[in-house]
Structures are given as C-alpha cells and as structure tokens.
Amino acid sequence: MKVEAVRGMTDILPEEAVLWQYVEAEIREAVAIYGYREIRTPIVERAELFARGVGETTDIVHKEMYVFPDKKGQMLALRPEATASVVRAYIEHGLYAKGGVAKLYYLGPMFRYEKPQKGRKRQFHQYGVEALGSLDPALDAEVIDLAWYIMERLGLRREGLFLRLNSIGCPEDRPRFREALREYFLPHREELCPDCKRRLEENPLRILDCKVPTCREVAAGAPRSLDHLCSGCREHFERLLGYLDALGLAHELDPKLVRGLDYYTRTVFELASRDLGAQDALLGGGRYDGLAEALGGPPTPGVGFAGGLERLILVLGEREPPDKCFRLITGPTVYLLPVGEGEVTEALRILAQLRRAGIPADMDYAGRSLRKRLQVASQLGARYALFFGEEERARGAAKVRDLGTGHEEYVPLGELVSYLRGRSRRR
Numbered sequence: 001m002k003v004e005a006v007r008g009m010t011d012i013l014p015e016e017a018v019l020w021q022y023v024e025a026e027i028r029e030a031v032a033i034y035g036y037r038e039i040r041t042p043i044v045e046r047a048e049l050f051a052r053g054v055g056e057t058t059d060i061v062h063k064e065m066y067v068f069p070d071k072k073g074q075m076l077a078l079r080p081e082a083t084a085s086v087v088r089a090y091i092e093h094g095l096y097a098k099g100g101v102a103k104l105y106y107l108g109p110m111f112r113y114e115k116p117q118k119g120r121k122r123q124f125h126q127y128g129v130e131a132l133g134s135l136d137p138a139l140d141a142e143v144i145d146l147a148w149y150i151m152e153r154l155g156l157r158r159e160g161l162f163l164r165l166n167s168i169g170c171p172e173d174r175p176r177f178r179e180a181l182r183e184y185f186l187p188h189r190e191e192l193c194p195d196c197k198r199r200l201e202e203n204p205l206r207i208l209d210c211k212v213p214t215c216r217e218v219a220a221g222a223p224r225s226l227d228h229l230c231s232g233c234r235e236h237f238e239r240l241l242g243y244l245d246a247l248g249l250a251h252e253l254d255p256k257l258v259r260g261l262d263y264y265t266r267t268v269f270e271l272a273s274r275d276l277g278a279q280d281a282l283l284g285g286g287r288y289d290g291l292a293e294a295l296g297g298p299p300t301p302g303v304g305f306a307g308g309l310e311r312l313i314l315v316l317g318e319r320e321p322p323d324k325c326f327r328l329i330t331g332p333t334v335y336l337l338p339v340g341e342g343e344v345t346e347a348l349r350i351l352a353q354l355r356r357a358g359i360p361a362d363m364d365y366a367g368r369s370l371r372k373r374l375q376v377a378s379q380l381g382a383r384y385a386l387f388f389g390e391e392e393r394a395r396g397a398a399k400v401r402d403l404g405t406g407h408e409e410y411v412p413l414g415e416l417v418s419y420l421r422g423r424s425r426r427r
C-alpha cells in the first residue's frame with residue numbers, strides 16, 4: 001500500500017517552490033526595510049502557552065490544536081500561530097531589557113486541525129510581524145502600512161484588496177460589551193448553532209465570528225464594540241484613523257470583526273482579497289496589550305499581524321510569475337559530457353571545480369547515450385556542453401561547445417573557470 005501525505009498537509013513541488021522562494025524573499029526584504037528582525041521559535045510548545053495566550057474558548061485552541069503528551073506526559077502542541085510563541089521568547093530572553101520597541105518577524109509552518117479547502121490547510125505557512133513595547137497608535141499605523149507595502153511589492157493591485165478595521169476596546173470595556181452582546185443574543189438563543197449556544201455562556205464575542213448563516217443573520221443587528229469603548233480606546237482608534245488617512249491607506253470599518261483569538265485589545269484588522277471567496281483574509285492582526293502579562297512577563301503592549309503564504313500564492317499563482325522568479329531556477333550553465341567510462345573521475349573533478357567557482361554545472365548519471373545527453377543539456381537550458389574524452393585528456397583540455405551558436409573550442413582545464421566567466425560577461 002502506498003503511503004500518502006496526511007490530509008490537509010501539502011507537498012510543495014519544485015516548480016511551485018520557485019514562487020514560494022520569490023514571495024518569501026520579497027517579504028524578508030520588505031520587513032527588513034521597516035526595521036523588523038527575524039526570530040525563529042520552536043514548532044512544538046507547551047500546550048498551556050496557547051491555552052493561556054490565544055484562549056481556551058477559541059476554536060483555534062478548543063477544536064483545532066494538535067495536542068499530544070510527550071514520553072513524560074507533558075502536554076505539548078504543534079503551534080497553531082506564532083504570536084504567543086514570540087511573546088514567550090521575548091519574556092524568556094528578557095528582550096524587553098533593551099528598552100524601546102522590539103520589532104520581530106517570522107516565517108514558518110503552523111498547524112490547525114481545520115476542514116481543508118481552498119486556501120485552508122492543516123499545515124500552513126505564516127509570515128508575521130510583532131512590535132512589542134509601545135501603546136502609540138502610530139505603531140498600529142506602521143504595522144498596517146507594512147501589510148500594504150508587502151502587497152504592493154508583490155504587485156497586488158490595491159483595488160483587489162480591502163482592509164477591514166475595528167476596535168474591540170480594552171479589558172475594562174470588555175465586560176460592558178459582553179453584557180450588551182449577551183442581552184442581545186439571549187432572546188435569539190434558539191436560532192443559534194450549538195457552538196454559539198455554548199459561546200453565549202462562555203464568550204459571546206465569538207458569536208460575531210461564527211460563519212453559520214443563521215448565526216450571521218442574528219449577529220447582523222448585534223451591538224458594536226465601537227459603541228462600548230472607553231475614552232482612551234476611542235482616542236487611540238481616532239488617532240489611528242487619522243494616521244491611516246494621512247498615509248492614504250483605505251479601510252472599511254467592520255463592527256463584526258472581532259478575530260478568532262482572545263488576546264486582542266483595541267485595534268483589530270484584516271486585509272482581504274476580492275479574488276479569494278470564503279477564505280478571503282490574506283492576513284490578520286491587531287493589538288494585544290495584555291498578552292505579555294498573561295504569559296507571566298512584565299506588562300508590555302504589542303501589535304502585529306500574520307498572513308498565510310498559501311493564500312498569497314493562490315492569488316499570485318493565477319498570474320504570470322514575475323521575471324524575478326526565474327532567477328531562482330538554477331538550471332545548469334554547463335553540462336558535462338564525459339566520453340567513455342574512464343573519464344568520469346576527471347569529469348567529477350571538473351564539476352567540483354566549476355561549482356566551487358559558483359558556476360552551475362551538472363552531468364548525466366542515468367547512463368544515457370551521448371546524443372540523449374546533449375538533448376537533456378538543451379532541455380535544462382544549459383549554455384555550454386563540455387566534452388571530455390580521450391583526445392581532451394591528451395590535450396589537458398576540455399572541448400566547450402556554445403549551445404547557442406554551435407561554436408567549439410578547446411580550453412585548457414586550468415583556464416575553464418576564467419574562460420566561462422569571461423564569456424558570460426561578454427554576453
């Protein structure tokens with residue numbers, strides 16, 4: 001019986017990986033320009049980190065997290081997201097001691113046991129940024145501006161995208177808002193799905209997030225968090241809106257946007273694509289001013305976002321890959337054709353020499369005929385075929401054929417690297 005990949009966990013094959021590498025390189029460059037530095041945290045964390053950080057009643061933790069005991073019975077989890085991990089590392093390594101704002105970014109696989117569909121996988125990849133150490137709404141604006149900048153760099157049209165924005169207030173505002181939601185939903189209890197009936201008791205905010213049509217209908221008339229903000233949160237939000245206007249960043253206020261993670265305070269946002277259908281969020285984020293404290297660290301405000309690479313690739317994949325992609329395809333420049341078995345040792349030596357000089361070079365290991373090997377060289381896009389046989393050995397040279405022009409000449413082995421480099425410069 002064939003062993004297949006686990007459902008919802010996908011192989012990225014070489015042709016596709018080119019686009020991934022391009023997108024990842026663009027993201028790394030974009031975030032570096034904004035002053036973010038990479039942090040790599042483990043894929044496996046204590047399950048408790050996400051229960052406390054993301055929230056026990058969220059779908060992500062309650063239903064979707066991969067949890068398992070290790071050999072000593074300690075409960076571990078495959079990370080469903082990285083914000084809690086980054087904040088844990090920030091506390092654990094005392095990054096706050098440096099003062100100022102810590103600007104961190106990450107790229108890597110996350111795991112959620114969701115129903116796989118277009119743009120939704122069980123192992124998926126996120127890129128994300130976290131800025132820790134400031135309450136200033138200018139930092140929220142910077143983070144949102146960075147999200148737009150990444151899209152611009154990837155050539156996604158602004159008209160095809162939209163930013164949903166909301167403020168869900170601070171922990172002081174939350175009980176009032178929750179109460180208002182509970183009061184509103186209670187008379188509609190029977191119309192809600194079984195999950196939302198539970199949410200009504202545990203955390204009515206989550207009902208606003210439910211995708212079940214009947215719940216959405218009921219939620220349409222629900223109270224808005226924006227009407228339950230304290231003066232501090234209102235001012236924060238208004239200043240943010242002012243900055244976004246000044247930066248010319250369009251946004252749509254979305255009172256239903258609460259996001260599926262419990263750590264958020266004040267600003268929440270999602271950047272969505274009009275081309276994606278149901279799973280339209282290219283990225284999502286917001287402020288989480290209480291998270292560091294909830295994880296046992298010093299009170300440290302933070303703001304950030306994360307986006308799914310699969311969804312970006314989906315949106316980008318429908319268009320021609322940019323020229324930049326092709327630079328990353330490393331077909332050989334030189335294809336070696338040892339003529340006769342005895343010449344393989346020397347061919348290996350020549351290959352090693354060219355490769356160490358940074359010249360992509362390859363040869364056939366499948367025992368194909370000389371004619372077939374020449375065909376392969378052309379198919380791979382090689383610029384030169386390099387013959388090495390008895391005659392070449394006698395001359396201490398290799399015969400180099402330019403596969404474009406057909407021009408051939410003998411080049412002494414010691415001069416191969418400079419010859420090939422010189423010719424590529426002249427082209």
Ligand code: HAM
Nearest residue numbers: 081083120121124281282283284285304305306307308
């Ligand atoms: P999130 O909204 O759960 O937020 O995920 C962020 C993004 O990851 C989504 O907008 C989507 O593009 C992608 N994504 C999520 N689940 C899947 C999936 N199953 N398959 C494919 N893509 C998916 C967070 O994870 C927060 N940590 C974001 C954040 C950072 N907030 C503050 N800082």
